[in-house]
Amino acid sequence: MGIDFGTYRRPSRVFVLITTVSYLAGYVLLRYSGLFSLPPENIFRALHAWPALLGAGMLVLVGAAGLAALRSRAGEDPIRLSGNLAAGAGWLGLLLIGAGIVTSSFTRFEGSVTLHESQEAALAATVYDAGTLYRRRFSREPNGGILMEAVAPFPQAGGPVVRGFSAEARLRKDPASPPRALKIGSLFPAMADGFLFRIAEAGYSPHLFLFDLSGNSLLDIYAIMRLYPPGAEDSFRFDKIIPHTFYLRYYPDVSLLSSATGTVGIRSGPAYEVRIVRNLDLLADRYAAPDELIRFDSLFLSVGDSRRWVRITIVRDPGMVLLLAGLVLTILRAISLGIRRTETIRY
């Protein structure tokens, strides 16, 4: 079982291939391990870093060299044709994986936009959630606007647990063109104009009112908050207006909440848990029914109905097509090699 170092004097294509693949896989795994840097947001961010691009470039070279060697041997022996085809598919697969990573690093566009029901937004750079816009040198951005028509949860069969969300939206390329209907699911993304739309997150968006003591409405907004699943807490502020922070939890059915019954004036239906803080001073911490007025300092807060919101991730990445094609070919080649090996042992 000893290693014969003599055979490694001139590295073969397979040697270079194994080195490259393990280097690439090792690099991505180390990025995710968090040992040397914060874990990347997704695998593409790791693959677009220069160390991974070096590996991808090497894959392209190895794949091309493998194909070239097969081409030079073609026609020598007709009986080898099927074997050559399988090997060719394998080398081509590796070349495509490498090319896919490199292409993706130049062309990927990624951004998340959060919309509540009946909200419309123009797909401009400013509309994307902070820190989610990811553009490469030659990436193409979506244009036009998107209107979120409805967001619906789809429950687990026979139970109240929500399995995911589906969103119905309308995409308009420009004001003159007819809108295109999009149905986006948590499990199945939608495709339009080369862009992939998928639901990254969903939640409740409560209707917030701020009144002064005379009953004048100072604010009336739907705030997008991470209040899903029920009981999850999020906060909001009316920055530059008042220094308060409002923490909310939303319960779609108060009857399921034993700690709230008795403190809220209602026995069923939705309820909110509200906490109001002014810097380091805790002003209120209580349950409230929809539209109930909560007094703090010289103001009133009221939380009305709630809409649902979704965070949609929009991705366009031509490199992904190459990458997937390459993966399919490589897997097929690996299967064919596995079958061949089994046959050899059977002799």
Place this chain on the structure above:
Amino acid sequence: MTDTVHERYNQPRLRARTFLRRSRGDLPGQKGTRNGMEDQERTAGIHGDERAGAQAVLPAVLGLLLALIVSFGAHGGYEHFRFYAHGYLRQQETANVEATIKLFSSSVAGFYATGYTVGLKQFPADNMVKRRIFQDIRNWEESGKFFVMDRDRIAVRNVEFLAPDMAVALVDETWFSVFQNRSTRRPISEKQANILTVRYYLKKKWGRWIIFEYEVFPQGKPLPPVPVDMVLKWE
């Protein structure tokens, strides 16, 4: 068994394929006569697999080693690794974070009590946090009041580092607050106790820790998890 293999070998298709592999060097059993060669070839095939497996280990290890070296050198990998590997560095930073929080709360108490901005330069807070505090102080001043906050107790429960330059600290605090008349400084309200748990989010900027966000909870209440994905995106 041998008969079966022999019979199978005699099938023209399999014979051609085995010959082909042997000529390509895929099968290690190239020695021996044609008669009775199958067993030898079969055994050699298995050993060949082991040998091929052993030979694949070297490039795999080499690739992983390269990945390790590159990760260590790229994206500040060395600093990141060093911070998590050395307990004393984290202890040092934990002490810095604790000192920052204490300076923050004593400064807040001072600003509220005096209404002055003395010590603003040393105040370890992000601009938005400063704005909220001074907006509150000015609001009370305009209504002819002082809102005086006295810090009674502060105990840092836990400091966690999301990154070498980002920390989350959980602190139990007790504050007493009272409203005073702005001109006479006489109390115009009852003294109120605020027993809180504050979760501070700190970032290291220009070599010092600053508080760029905090969440306030009544003490004893279960805390929601830290929204790590969001926090890491905060600029």
